[in-house]
Amino acid sequence: MDLNIDFGYLISLIPDLLPFIPLTLFLAIVTMVIAVVLGMGIALVLRSGLPVLTHLAFTYVSFFRAIPSLVQLFLIYYGLPQIFPALSGMTAIAAAILGLSLKQAAYLAEIFRAALGSVDKGQMEACLSVGMTRVQAFRRVILPQAIRNAIPATGNQFIGLIKETSLAFTLGVVELFAQGRILAASSLRFFETYLALALLYWAMIIIYTFIQQAIEKKIERPYQS
């Protein structure tokens, strides 16, 4: 059987696609940084038990976990400027980062809440008993242990996010996937082009997985007998 696959063409595409990886990574990393900060804030509110705020945080998580990313991106990029004309100047990249961050933060808030909750209560008590404040205890003892608990699930979220950045193409951002589509449309070699894309995403995830393993190894050191 003669499979109609041109591997030479596939390899020749890689240099055309590589320059778009930085934008994809930029989207993923900036989104992640915003989501980690926002998610941690929400997690702390969820744990605080403050009456009104807790309810708001809970509603936030419920809403942003429920709606499809695509709907959310369209809502922000095409919908919001209709209500707030000032936002019509918003770039597609900003809208993509905003939309993905809001959603990512909702997932991370749940992960962080569980991670903080699984730190032994005695750790905070020990801090207080030797005269540390709650804030000092959180920063020096509770948070480092919670990070350890949160790393595996947070890493999974980040991997999901790297792939979700491809949705930005729907707003007209020419990131890795959008460039792949452009190349496929002009050459009509769909299989080679999308396989090249798939391999590039795979490579990014493999590299990230190595980085995460290195981080985990470092963080796990105190807990290994």
Add this chain to the structure above:
Amino acid sequence: MITVKNLKKRFGDNVVLDGINLEVKEGEVLAIIGPSGSGKSTLLRCLNLLEKPDEGELIIGDKQLDVHKMSSKKIYQLRQQTAMVFQHYNLFKNKTALENVTEALIIAKKIKKPEAEKIAMKILNQVGLEDKVHQYPVTLSGGQQQRVGIARALAVNPYAILFDEPTSALDPEWVSEVLQVIKKIAEQNSTMIIVTHEMQFAEEVADRVIFMADGNIVEENTPKEIFHNPQSPRTKQFLRRVGSGEEDV
């Protein structure tokens, strides 16, 4: 001096401390004994406000707190007068033995790191752990972990040290090394309150023993009197039970 006036604490409908009055002199070692659920651990945890009392007044050294006029600043100040040794050690799991001891010195007391390490090394030496200082808690035996816990409490140089059943989570083989360390500290004229199930240890180390039951102090006396000439029927019953328990082993 530590003074506790009319200290009350309830969990739901359950009255855990029913108006405790207590004084501990400077340099005195007080042991608290009693059956489980008698409120002895809660009393200790109220002294450093890990539990918030419902009513009463606490005076530790020169810091006073009225439960009805608590503020986070007052709680913080009172807490700094004591340090606690926990039943389950509660060592900071992400820190080495040395860091466990220096942490409060550097972060809470703002002592420079080299100075804090010097203090910590001296105290870890006292508890016999000079060769374990760079190990993480998970690599230490229960006895070693508890000795780090004691070192951590000693390091902040508190007005009083609170021991909450310091040996009851330990395997029997580690109990005596920890008790030895506590005894050594007691001999240095530290003010100590020890909640314990080790009756023989309480008799040896304490200047005074109180027996608690149902949230009340039932009997209070010298170790000799409490253990060999108890007055209250509850005390007698408790000691008989504890005694017969030991014979069963």
